[in-house]
Amino acid sequence: MPSSMPEYTLTRKRMKNVRMVVRAGTGEVRVSAPHRMAQRDIDSWVRSKSEWIAAKQAEALARPVPLSPGPAADALRRELRPVVAQLLDEWVPRMGVAYPDWRLRIMHSRWGSCNSSKKSVTFSVELARQPYHLVEYVVVHELAHLLESNHGPGFYALMDRYLPPWREHRSELNSPR
Ligand SMILES: [Zn+2]
Incomplete structure (x- = not known):
């Protein structure tokens, strides 16, 4: 042929x-x-x-183009910032954690991270491209790390308590789109 x-x-x-x-x-x-x-x-x-x-x-x-610093990343950041701020306002009191320092960053392999000793959380700018319930899942996940730093039984118990469908959210977030 x-x-x-x-x-x-x-x-x-x-x-x-x-x-x-x-x-x-x-x-x-x-x-x-x-x-x-x-x-x-x-x-x-x-x-x-x-x-x-x-x-x-x-x-x-x-596979989407990897995000690099520039106008596209800035636009996503502007879009995501109020969404995360609102989710933190809602979930911080609900989970009884201290309001953390937080920021948005370009992250290549993760959606978020938590530094539990510094009480700070970081979220991937690319969450702006995800639906609201998945941004919420990542926010709750990182806040739960302020209470349980490892992915142990205590951590999963918190996730089960605060966001029962979190396992579905996790697989939705990690499946390629
Ligand atoms: Zn985690």
Whole structure:
């Protein structure tokens, strides 16, 4: 079966071998090739990789672009701040914890964290893209760490008491969208 030519952007470099990357988030194909490699050889090389490219693109598009500091992150921060503030106003008295220092940060592998000795909690800016009940789950989770620093039976008992459906929220939050 003849495969179609995937679109790509080409950069010429001082290098020995042709190389290719598929960008996360966008699926854009970038090829770097040595100055002397003929265009048709590059094309046929790329064409020979079209199945690999298609698989990588599907993977790349399923995963959102990692957030970096800038206007997009600032916009998410502005959106999330009042939501978290309101949730803290509601949950701090309900759980009987001291009102913590809190902040929003770009976090790459977690939704939130808690420093129970400093009584401070941090939330991922990317929670702005999640529905309200999942932001609430993360807020309750981090506040529960002010009472129980580890994920032990005492911690789960708090979660069961304050937010009974938390297990469903956790799997919803951690499943890829
Ligand atoms: Zn935790």
